[in-house]
Amino acid sequence: MFATNTQDTALQLLQVVGLPGTEVPAKLAALAAADARYLKDLKINVSNALDAATLPKKDAYLIGLSVAINEKLPALQGGFEQLALAAGATDKEIADIVSCTSLMNANNVYYRFRHFVEKEFYTTAPAGIRMSIMANPVIGKELFELVSLVISALNGCQMCVTSHEEALLKHGTEQQRILDAVRLGAVIKSLGVLL
């Protein structure tokens, strides 16, 4: 009477990331076929992370979008783009997220090098990378910082993580919002490896 299966869990998981009615990817299908307990945890993690009280829907979907771009997942990118648009994001804001994610991929590598080596020449020489979008982002400076932090955490640049976290605190961002954003990034990445 009370038996359940995880087929519906896989479908609902895809739905919450904007991929309703798509074919269940092989790794997720294999988990569902084995009735794996982890699939339930993953669905709960993803839905709860997207539903965090400190992240309005639009912010959550834009962060999801940037993770999908960073992890090179076109289907997931499309899903989050649709969700973000439906939650009120504009094309310009989407373009900002795309730009921010790309820029962070340069900065994460570059500043990580400077941080690793810690030699005066490298740290004092002009950066030589244009970052004009940082000056006046359409998504607002705070969200731009938040996305930068999430991507830096994913890409593992310590210097970027600590400086963006500090910049957010100076903006008056609550630590809970910072934590919720990083959790969202982490959890979406964990979904990404199964897509």
Place this chain on the structure above:
Amino acid sequence: MKNAVLSVGAEFPAFTKKAVVSIEKGKEFYEISSEEIKASGKWMVMFWWPKDFTFVCPTEIAEFNKHYQDFADRDAILIGASTDSEFVHLAWRNNHDDLRGLQFPMLADTSKSLAQELGILEAEEKIAYRATFVVDPQGTVRWTSVYDLSVGRNVKEVLRVMDALQSDELCPCNWQKGEATLKA
């Protein structure tokens, strides 16, 4: 009138009750027992409403149904209940668009014995308050909420409570000095 609602830490009373589980002819009824639920090793979420065929109820019941899979994913058996009979439940399900597709059983506490034991009967009409019980696999009540007749519930709050009760940060990264080992 003094109401003693069964609360956190108490053992959920044993019961055997008829329930409506389908609108398909011949498959409408099923006898649910606390024993079968315990044997399943799952959690139980039982939510009560005052009367079938009233207004706030279908909205709220449909909302619980919308989250049916969310409860299943948390290894919980979801059961709706009122003091109406199984025949009234069935008639209501057949009669209301939002209720035909219900995935959880509607329990009929026709004798009101379970509602009585839970301490959720309203004094005058002897109907159930909007009570919600979260019961762990051992049969212990872990959360109780009781709303007055006219107050609707927030289903997401019930899910949040379940997440907190089941929270299981087992990662050794969070291991603190002095802790002997992971708590499984």
